[in-house]
Amino acid sequence: GEDVEQSLFLSVREGDSSVINCTYTDSSSTYLYWYKQEPGAGLQLLTYIFSNMDMKQDQRLTVLLNKKDKHLSLRIADTQTGDSAIYFCAERGGNTGKLIFGQGTTLQVKP
């Protein structure tokens, strides 16, 4: 079946790097996504990676994909207080094409 898991909480100091981890089970996933949800708002697509890539960098964001271990991570460099939010990992199921979300990681950034 399709399942995505994340740790629930991460706390960092402003200026440090944050690393949010995710594991998934569907080896036929084509795309993997990171969404950000700020309080009271909907989910916003932050970045994505195609399954044949190992790494993708987009300004302060770095996505690493280990397809063998089915492990995805999001690194945020120079974390700011505005990065405080819930971050959802999602996979696009290879068989269904649906998005399967993890339960979200709450990132707390302390000044």
Next chain:
Amino acid sequence: DAMVIQNPRYQVTQFGKPVTLSCSQTLNHNVMYWYQQKSSQAPKLLFHYYDKDFNNEADTPDNFQSRRPNTSFCFLDIRSPGLGDAAMYLCATSSRGGVLNEQFFGPGTRLTVL
């Protein structure tokens, strides 16, 4: 700006009293989704429309129905809300022809059941 709009943002209903949540989009996307998100949980897909074709998830309770009268609007009807239906309801859209299949989300409607 093109966007996904949900109304109302907060909805309070009584146990067993039917309620309708609304979603509209200006993106002209052909796919519209409804998700249920409970506290500290992943968004759970209830159903989606691909144009006028309705696709229900196997584990979506019969209590939940949806209507899509045109491309822009989609409604979520909860026929007899129970306490367990209190949640954030998220609407999303996507263009099925897009390779990325990016889903654009509305801000959500928080439903309280008394």
